[in-house]
Amino acid sequence: MDSMTAWNWSFLLLRAATTIACVVAAVAVARHGRGRRGTGWGYRAGAILYLLLLAGLTMAEAYGQITTWAGLSTPLLGWFWLGTDLVIPLAVLLLLRILRERNALAGQLAAAARHDPLTGLPNRAGFAEEVAHALARAARERVPVSAAMLDLDRFKRVNDGWGHAAGDAVLRGAADAMRQAMRPGDILARMGGEEFALLLPGLDAQSALPVLDRVRAAVEQAVPHPGGADERVTLSAGVATLATPSNEALEAALRAADGALYAAKAAGRNRALPAA
Known part of the structure; x- marks a missing residue:
C-alpha cells in the first residue's frame, strides 16, 4: 500500500x-x-x-x-x-x-x-374511426346506411333545476338505455352535451324509424327523471339516408338528420322524423 x-x-x-x-x-x-x-x-x-x-x-x-x-x-x-x-x-x-x-x-x-369519459360511448373521434370500418363494409356489401342525430328533450331544465350531477346521471342512463335498444352493429356516439349520433348500417331512413322509436321508448321507460315520477326523460331524433357509403355522404346525412331533429323538436318533441 x-x-x-x-x-x-x-x-x-x-x-x-x-x-x-x-x-x-x-x-x-x-x-x-x-x-x-x-x-x-x-x-x-x-x-x-x-x-x-x-x-x-x-x-x-x-x-x-x-x-x-x-x-x-x-x-x-x-x-x-x-x-x-x-x-x-x-x-x-x-x-x-x-x-x-x-x-x-x-x-x-x-x-x-376516443371515448367519452361520462358515458363510455365513442366521442367524435371514436365515432369517425368506427364509422370508417362500417362504411367500408357497407360499400362491399352494397347495403344502405342511415345516420341519425338524437337529442335529449329539455335537458337544460335538468341541469338548471337539479344540478349537473343529476344531469350526468340522466346522460349515463340514457346512453345505457340506447345501447341496449339499438341493434348489434349500430354505432352510437356522444357528440357533445346531450346530443348523440347513431349510424344504422343496412337501413334507409324509413326503415330506421322503428329502431329509433325503440331507442326513444327505452330512454323514456328506463331513465328516471330527477323531478320524480311525474316527469319523463325523452328524446327527439332525426334520420337521413347516406347517398353513398362515404365520409362526405355521412357529413351530409348528419346535417340533414340534424335538420330533421329540429323539426321533431318543433313538432312537439319525443319523436323521430326522417329528413325531407
Whole structure:
C-alpha cells in the first residue's frame, strides 16, 4: 500500500464519490416515487437497479485496483461478478415488464382519447374511426346506411333545476338505455352535451324509424327523471339516408338528420322524423 501514488488515491477518491452519487441518486428516485400510484413504479425500479448496479461496479473496480496495487488475490471480486451475472437477466425481465406497462398505458390513453369519459360511448373521434370500418363494409356489401342525430328533450331544465350531477346521471342512463335498444352493429356516439349520433348500417331512413322509436321508448321507460315520477326523460331524433357509403355522404346525412331533429323538436318533441 506504500507504493500507492497521489494518482492512485485520486482514482480511489473519484470512485468513492461516484459510488456515493449513485446511492444518493437511487435514494432520491425511491423517495420521489413514494406514495405515487400508477405504472411509473417500473421506471423507478429500473432506475434504482441501474444506479445500484453502477455503484456496485464502481466499488468493484476500486477494490480490484486496490488489490492489484497491493498484490493481493481477489476472490471477493469473483463473487461480485457472479452476482452481477445473476442481476442482468433480472434487469432484462424488469425491462420487459416496463415495456408491457408502457404499451398497456399507451393503449389506455388511445382508448380514452376516443371515448367519452361520462358515458363510455365513442366521442367524435371514436365515432369517425368506427364509422370508417362500417362504411367500408357497407360499400362491399352494397347495403344502405342511415345516420341519425338524437337529442335529449329539455335537458337544460335538468341541469338548471337539479344540478349537473343529476344531469350526468340522466346522460349515463340514457346512453345505457340506447345501447341496449339499438341493434348489434349500430354505432352510437356522444357528440357533445346531450346530443348523440347513431349510424344504422343496412337501413334507409324509413326503415330506421322503428329502431329509433325503440331507442326513444327505452330512454323514456328506463331513465328516471330527477323531478320524480311525474316527469319523463325523452328524446327527439332525426334520420337521413347516406347517398353513398362515404365520409362526405355521412357529413351530409348528419346535417340533414340534424335538420330533421329540429323539426321533431318543433313538432312537439319525443319523436323521430326522417329528413325531407
